[in-house]
Amino acid sequence: MPDGEPPVDTDLVVRAQRGDREAYGFLAAGVADRFLAVARRILRDIDLAEDATQQALVAIWQNLPKLRDPARFEAWSYRLLVRACYAEGRRERRWAPNLRLLPTDAPIATDGLSSVIDRDQLETAFRRLSLEHRAVVVLHHYLDLPLDRVAELLGIPIGTAASRLHYAMRGLRAALDADARSTAREATR
Amino acid sequence: VTTDRDIAPLVRSWLHDDPDGSAERLLDAALAIVDTTPQRSAARWPARRPTMNTIVRIGVAAAVLAMAVALGYSLISQNVGAPGPEPTVAPTPAPFSHHAASRSGTYVIDWELPGRIVFTVPTGWSPAQNAPDSVGVLKDNGGAPSGAGLGFFEVRELLTGICGRWMGPTLIGPTIDDFVDAVAEPATSRPTAIAGYRGIYAEFDGLSDLAPCPPDRGLWTTHGGGSRGIFGPAERNRVWVLDVGGRRLVINAFHYDSTDSAARQELDAMIESIRIVP
Numbered sequence: 001m002p003d004g005e006p007p008v009d010t011d012l013v014v015r016a017q018r019g020d021r022e023a024y025g026f027l028a029a030g031v032a033d034r035f036l037a038v039a040r041r042i043l044r045d046i047d048l049a050e051d052a053t054q055q056a057l058v059a060i061w062q063n064l065p066k067l068r069d070p071a072r073f074e075a076w077s078y079r080l081l082v083r084a085c086y087a088e089g090r091r092e093r094r095w096a097p098n099l100r101l102l103p104t105d106a107p108i109a110t111d112g113l114s115s116v117i118d119r120d121q122l123e124t125a126f127r128r129l130s131l132e133h134r135a136v137v138v139l140h141h142y143l144d145l146p147l148d149r150v151a152e153l154l155g156i157p158i159g160t161a162a163s164r165l166h167y168a169m170r171g172l173r174a175a176l177d178a179d180a181r182s183t184a185r186e187a188t189r
Numbered sequence: 190v191t192t193d194r195d196i197a198p199l200v201r202s203w204l205h206d207d208p209d210g211s212a213e214r215l216l217d218a219a220l221a222i223v224d225t226t227p228q229r230s231a232a233r234w235p236a237r238r239p240t241m242n243t244i245v246r247i248g249v250a251a252a253v254l255a256m257a258v259a260l261g262y263s264l265i266s267q268n269v270g271a272p273g274p275e276p277t278v279a280p281t282p283a284p285f286s287h288h289a290a291s292r293s294g295t296y297v298i299d300w301e302l303p304g305r306i307v308f309t310v311p312t313g314w315s316p317a318q319n320a321p322d323s324v325g326v327l328k329d330n331g332g333a334p335s336g337a338g339l340g341f342f343e344v345r346e347l348l349t350g351i352c353g354r355w356m357g358p359t360l361i362g363p364t365i366d367d368f369v370d371a372v373a374e375p376a377t378s379r380p381t382a383i384a385g386y387r388g389i390y391a392e393f394d395g396l397s398d399l400a401p402c403p404p405d406r407g408l409w410t411t412h413g414g415g416s417r418g419i420f421g422p423a424e425r426n427r428v429w430v431l432d433v434g435g436r437r438l439v440i441n442a443f444h445y446d447s448t449d450s451a452a453r454q455e456l457d458a459m460i461e462s463i464r465i466v467p
Contacts, residue, residue: 032212050215057219142204
């Protein structure tokens with residue numbers, strides 16, 4: 001499904017649906033690395049991502065007989081992965097203390113992001129997004145899926161996907177602007 | 190101030206530059222779990238399966254043959270011309286199973302509930318595909334325009350949104366109110382009790398147009414891997430949500446506006462027959 005990914009062998013899917021564990025082993029091996037990469041980007045935590053990926057792989061096995069159309073395996077399996085990410089992420093949120101105050105000042109102009117953005121700032125801003133917003137961003141900007149495919153994969157209307165992407169990007173931008181503003185203020189003291 | 194267009198390449202680059210790890214270790218762990226984990230049946234309640242697999246077909250054929258032999262033996266051993274006995278309900282309810290419930294009679298559902306559910310199935314109803322904690326019977330396979338159904342569930346999660354399953358699962362709290370608040374038309378809710386177990390009765394209607402929905406649409410899933418599918422448009426649903434010794438039992442009856450009165454009466458009679466015995 002994502003660009004550059006070989007298509008999944010539907011014969012393997014059909015065999016796995018019938019309980020063939022060897023076939024499922026091949027299927028799982030073919031998607032596991034990509035699943036982990038997606039989960040890691042959504043959750044921003046390798047341990048949580050591994051747990052979510054493992055849960056998803058088991059859930060896919062359990063529910064494979066319910067998949068009506070083997071050709072839709074990839075979209076269907078990604079949907080289970082994202083659900084597992086939501087579950088793991090919410091588990092994290094219950095335990096994670098909120099240590100950082102969000103900036104509340106109005107946005108100010110900057111002379112370009114390149115001078116103030118580094119990976120840590122983007123990481124911090126991204127972590128402020130909800131899991132649902134992160135998922136849309138990752139599927140669209142990392143897997144390069146068009147929004148209609150993102151919507152299909154997540155099982156949401158395309159308008160909702162577009163809205164989530166818009167607000168996610170706006171949230172990222174606002175957070176980065178605020179960080180930049182904060183940095184500038186520190187520099188002038 | 191930056192714009193979405195400014196930030197998109199940055200986000201894209203940042204995501205792609207993130208280091209990737211190998212999933213080899215977790216894959217081994219996942220497949221070890223898979224080795225000991227059974228797959229869930231494709232069947233849901235009420236599930237439509239246009240064809241029977243070979244094993245089921247052989248089983249049904251064997252059951253029909255056994256019934257034919259037994260019936261033939263019974264006819265031969267009776268005095269010809271003597272009035273036959275009136276059909277009676279078996280004094281001991283038969284355990285509910287997919288094959289057993291193909292015949293009318295009184296059945297018991299042996300779950301790990303504090304009480305056992307007993308109910309009487311009339312002629313012409315067939316068992317739905319069942320999971321350990323979702324059991325049901327259907328008239329005309331549950332489909333519109335003439336179908337109807339009665340099922341018992343321990344609901345774990347709702348399948349929310351216009352198309353149910355399509356929109357993803359939502360875990361709900363464990364109480365009766367959690368379930369009723371989530372699904373029912375508020376005006377229809379009222380206290381109820383069955384066999385001394387208290388609960389809430391409520392009603393809700395299904396989607397009138399299922400066309401935009403995929404075939405695996407549904408209403409809820411159970412702890413044991415069962416689920417409540419949607420058979421047809423505009424289902425009229427009634428639910429009795431009971432606290433059975435701390436367990437939430439959902440009894441769900443449905444029909445369509447076009448379901449004939451005889452089927453509705455049979456459905457009501459089945460509901461009336463429900464007992465929960467120690």
